[in-house]
Amino acid sequence: xxxxxxxxxxxxxxxxxxxxxxxxxxxxxxxxxxxxxxxxxxxxxxxxxxxxxxxxxxxxxxxxxxxxxxxxxxxxxxxxxxxxxxxxxxxxxxxxxxxxxxx
Amino acid sequence: xxxxxxxxxxxxxxxxxxxxxxxxxxxxxxxxxxxxxxxxxxxxxxxxxxxxxxxxxxxxxxxxxxxxxxxxxxxxxxxxxxxxxxxxxxxxxxxxxxxxxxxxxxxxxxxxxxxxxxxxxxxxxxxxxxxxxxxxxxxxxxxxxxxxxxxxxxxxxxxxxxxxxxxxxxxxxxxxxxxxxxxxxxxxxxxxxxxxxxxxxxxxxxxxxxxxx
Numbered sequence: 001x002x003x004x005x006x007x008x009x010x011x012x013x014x015x016x017x018x019x020x021x022x023x024x025x026x027x028x029x030x031x032x033x034x035x036x037x038x039x040x041x042x043x044x045x046x047x048x049x050x051x052x053x054x055x056x057x058x059x060x061x062x063x064x065x066x067x068x069x070x071x072x073x074x075x076x077x078x079x080x081x082x083x084x085x086x087x088x089x090x091x092x093x094x095x096x097x098x099x100x101x102x103x
Numbered sequence: 104x105x106x107x108x109x110x111x112x113x114x115x116x117x118x119x120x121x122x123x124x125x126x127x128x129x130x131x132x133x134x135x136x137x138x139x140x141x142x143x144x145x146x147x148x149x150x151x152x153x154x155x156x157x158x159x160x161x162x163x164x165x166x167x168x169x170x171x172x173x174x175x176x177x178x179x180x181x182x183x184x185x186x187x188x189x190x191x192x193x194x195x196x197x198x199x200x201x202x203x204x205x206x207x208x209x210x211x212x213x214x215x216x217x218x219x220x221x222x223x224x225x226x227x228x229x230x231x232x233x234x235x236x237x238x239x240x241x242x243x244x245x246x247x248x249x250x251x252x253x254x255x256x257x258x259x260x261x262x263x264x265x266x267x268x269x270x271x272x273x274x275x276x277x278x279x280x281x282x283x284x285x286x287x288x289x290x291x292x293x294x295x296x297x298x299x300x301x302x303x304x305x306x307x308x309x310x311x312x313x314x315x316x
Binding site: 039 | 109180
């Protein structure tokens with residue numbers, strides 16, 4: 001059976017996972033941020049954040065740039081155009097689904 | 104809370120954490136303090152220091168601010184670049200205030216050149232209560248920046264300036280001493296914020312970025 005417009009199956013499952021949704025939300029409201037800033041804001045552990053970022057990067061939602069600044073590793077992160085569109089679409093789908101739920 | 108509000112809250116939290124280091128306050132306070140010191144030096148040696156002091160401060164304080172941001176703020180909370188929306192609003196405010204300031208300056212020059220007999224009554228009133236008007240202007244400017252930047256404490260600095268200038272007018276306290284007081288109060292507030300910021304965000308031990316895992 002094909003999912004309808006209001007079906008929860010329509011939402012992007014990659015974004016729907018709470019940790020990745022948190023990352024997407026935090027990156028959505030800024031132009032770019034580094035790993036440390038994102039870790040501070042989300043309260044996630046470095047390993048957890050890193051593994052979720054890798055999944056988002058693989059999907060083409062997050063652009064990861066690694067460089068050295070003053071001899072310290074620096075990871076710059078930003079949502080790609082595809083990531084922004086996917087997040088907007090996710091919001092639309094969740095809202096549509098929630099709006100159709102009975103009180 | 105709606106999702107839109109949640110996003111605004113996240114944006115605000117990110118923005119606030121970046122501006123709770125007290126550096127902006129210290130810069131504003133230093134600016135007021137140096138202006139006051141400049142006027143005192145002028146009174147002692149007639150050097151014209153108050154005129155060039157703001158330019159000296161911009162050329163000295165701005166690089167120090169950028170350096171301090173890199174050395175104090177970024178190692179603790181990381182780096183973030185906010186979107187153009189906020190910067191555009193701030194630029195529009197700067198532009199608006201500059202044009203308004205230029206307008207006031209030209210108007211002031213025209214009326215001063217006209218001589219006492221040529222000046223309208225309202226201008227004489229403005230001139231007579233100049234310190235109160237400057238205080239009120241500071242409060243309005245502080246509030247505009249507080250609203251644009253989302254930093255509520257700038258409201259407080261603006262209205263504190265107004266309160267001090269208004270009471271200074273009636274108590275006949277010289278302008279430069281009021282500037283020194285405002286400068287010291289704002290620097291102290293900035294230093295307290297910085298101490299709080301350093302306690303809340305200690306320097307991470309070892310490697311500072313684990314994004315390479």
